[in-house]
Amino acid sequence: MKQLLKRSLFEAASWSGLTPALRRMFAGRAAILMFHEIQRDHRSELMTGTSVELFEYLLKWLRQEGWEIVDLETCLERLATDPRPRRYAVLTFDDGYRDNVSTAVPILERNNAPFMVYVPTGAPTRTLQPWWLGLRELFRSRDTVTIDAMGIRFSCPDFEKKASALRKVGEWVHEDYHRAAMLVPTFSKAGLSLSALNDAYFLDEDELQSLAQHPLASIGGHTDSHPALACLDVLSARSEMIANRNYLEKLLQRPVQHLAYPYGTAGACGPREEHLAKEAGFSTAVTTRHGHVSDCKPNHFGLPRIGVGGQSDTRAAFEARMNGVQSAVQMLLGRT
Incomplete structure (x- = not known):
């Protein structure tokens, strides 16, 4: 609004x-x-x-x-x-x-x-933990995403819902940056490698x-x-x-x-x-x-x-x- x-x-x-x-x-x-x-x-x-x-x-x-x-x-x-x-x-x-x-x-x-x-x-050096790239990859590649630390399951079958869900989780992390580490189990469960995202996106x-x-x-x-x-x-x-x-x-x-x-x-x-x-x-x-x-x-x-x-x-x-x-x-x- x-x-x-x-x-x-x-x-x-x-x-x-x-x-x-x-x-x-x-x-x-x-x-x-x-x-x-x-x-x-x-x-x-x-x-x-x-x-x-x-x-x-x-x-x-x-x-x-x-x-x-x-x-x-x-x-x-x-x-x-x-x-x-x-x-x-x-x-x-x-x-x-x-x-x-x-x-x-x-x-x-x-x-x-x-x-x-x-x-x-x-x-x-490929040691960064780019949680923001991990979240984006989750929502890009799936129509249903559960963020365990938030206790929320997002249904996001189209672009608008994916973008909205990504924005909401990002805002949740930015409220308390300690929460970034809480996303690691979700990434692991999804088989998502932050190291691979480093390779894909960073110089x-x-x-x-x-x-x-x-x-x-x-x-x-x-x-x-x-x-x-x-x-x-x-x-x-x-x-x-x-x-x-x-x-x-x-x-x-x-x-x-x-x-x-x-x-x-x-x-x-x-x-x-x-x-x-x-x-x-x-x-x-x-x-x-x-x-x-x-x-x-x-x-x-x-x-x-x-x-x-x-x-x-x-x-x-x-x-x-x-x-x-x-x-x-x-x-x-x-x-x-």
């Missing part, structure tokens, strides 16, 4: 002519965009990533609307030193999916667009090394095992950051200065994690909290991002986020 209300408000802002005013009030000088998968067959993946069509559209839209696509370091430097009212967009990709290279890179090359890929150690070490050589690419850290850092004790959270950075620097033979917190919500990372990231030697750290970068001296260890993709994303919704309409809607709905 809330999603429907949001979409209605986005469309109302567009046809009412309020967008320029909202842009002046709520949009910042910079936006860090967050992607995961860039999917050629968006529907077969239950529309969990960003479609190629939307990805190509938004790059064209950014250019047309006067956003300059730059790397993260350039963005922050220009915000601090350039008084002109120019707008900057930074493109970031989380987790190190193989389609970031096979699908996104050719499009990025055509647009001469620099980009950052944040990689957890467990993805190229391996050779591919990551090759990507790091690309002139448009930067590689950032994303912790060792992709945990919600706030759920860990201090020593474990610090180790997750440092071990990941050390692994990537040894593999790639170059400094790794930037970090993305896994999950990145207020409940998954906060002031403690910001302090740890700085202490670990990173220069910046990005969250998944929605927002533009408007201050010339933003908090480099709690940078907001604008997410792109998912089942309900559209061109209009993307434009609304970039123009500050979503921030206005969130204020209207009483959300922080």
Whole structure:
């Protein structure tokens, strides 16, 4: 219901002519965009990533609307030193999916667009436990799915029911990240291998090394095992950051200065994690909290991002986020 209300408000802002005013009030000088998968067959993946069509559209839209696509370091430097009212967009990709290279890179090359890929150690080493991929595979491949930890049996014979069920279970995990481990018996019972999903979806070490050589690419850290850092004790959270950075620097033979917190919500990372990231030697750290970068001296260890993709994303919704309409809607709905 809330999603429907949001979409209605986005469309109302567009046809009412309020967008320029909202842009002046709520949009910042910079936006860090967050992607995961860039999917050629968006529907077969239950529309969990960003479609190629939307990805190509938004790059064209950014250019047309006067956003300059730059790397993260350039963005922050220009915000601090350039008084002109120019707008900057930074493109970031989380987790190190193989389609970031096979699908996104050719499009990025055509647009001469620099980009950052944040990689957890467990993805190229094949030790990651990507519960979100396991859930997607369950619902893609079955018309009936029982999630034992929830005590719920989903009947999902068509696309809409599969997508809805996947969304509900994902929301259940995001309410308490300890629940991710509770899905393991369900995956085992279904004969589903998370290791095989690592192989199918994530870059391996050779591919990551090759990507790091690309002139448009930067590689950032994303912790060792992709945990919600706030759920860990201090020593474990610090180790997750440092071990990941050390692994990537040894593999790639170059400094790794930037970090993305896994999950990145207020409940998954906060002031403690910001302090740890700085202490670990990173220069910046990005969250998944929605927002533009408007201050010339933003908090480099709690940078907001604008997410792109998912089942309900559209061109209009993307434009609304970039123009500050979503921030206005969130204020209207009483959300922080």
